[in-house]
Amino acid sequence: MLGLGKPRSILGKWIDKHGVSQTDLCEESGVNKETISDLCKDSERKPQKKTAGRIVAALNRLVPGTNVCARDFWQ
Numbered sequence: 001m002l003g004l005g006k007p008r009s010i011l012g013k014w015i016d017k018h019g020v021s022q023t024d025l026c027e028e029s030g031v032n033k034e035t036i037s038d039l040c041k042d043s044e045r046k047p048q049k050k051t052a053g054r055i056v057a058a059l060n061r062l063v064p065g066t067n068v069c070a071r072d073f074w075q
Helices: 010-017 022-029 033-041 049-062
Strands: none
Touching (some): 010 033, 010 049, 022 033
């Protein structure tokens, strides 16, 4: 079960809800696994603009029919 008992950020909750693994997101976005892991558990952590763009583009490819943007996860 994804996310069981772990603190989750908005991004972490979103990928859990949509069945996307951190490994899949890492591979699709080209973003380091440690960075993805930190962003999925730490609500205070904000990625650089380029990294956020890569993550969002990967999410939109991994979950057809979605149209997320960086503001959905990071203010």
